[in-house]
Amino acid sequence: MQARVRLQRTSGIQVIELPPGFEVPGTEAVIRRDGHRLIVEPVERPSLRDVLAGLEPLAFELPERDEGLLSTDQKKC
Incomplete structure (x- = not known):
């Protein structure tokens, strides 16, 4: 692929x-x-x-969000 372009001077x-x-x-x-x-x-x-490897660990613990939920092996009737 080839194209002709303009050259300009700015600052x-x-x-x-x-x-x-x-x-x-x-x-x-x-x-x-x-x-x-x-x-x-x-x-x-x-x-x-690479981005994730460069992150620092979190300085706090996240709350447990699964409390009260059915486990994956329980069936809802």
Whole structure:
């Protein structure tokens, strides 16, 4: 896929407007130069497992919410 884009200058930086189909997912990207080419790649989001592994344990205990409920092996008539 190829498209022609406009280059603009805003507040001293150069801006490239990406046409539909060239959007980069997320809110951050890494840009690098390879000769005359610019390569833009999305920053990979951490996996849910990595996010959860980085969380601190809760400093309090949650109340027991199952009290008074039927167990899964009891049948309601």
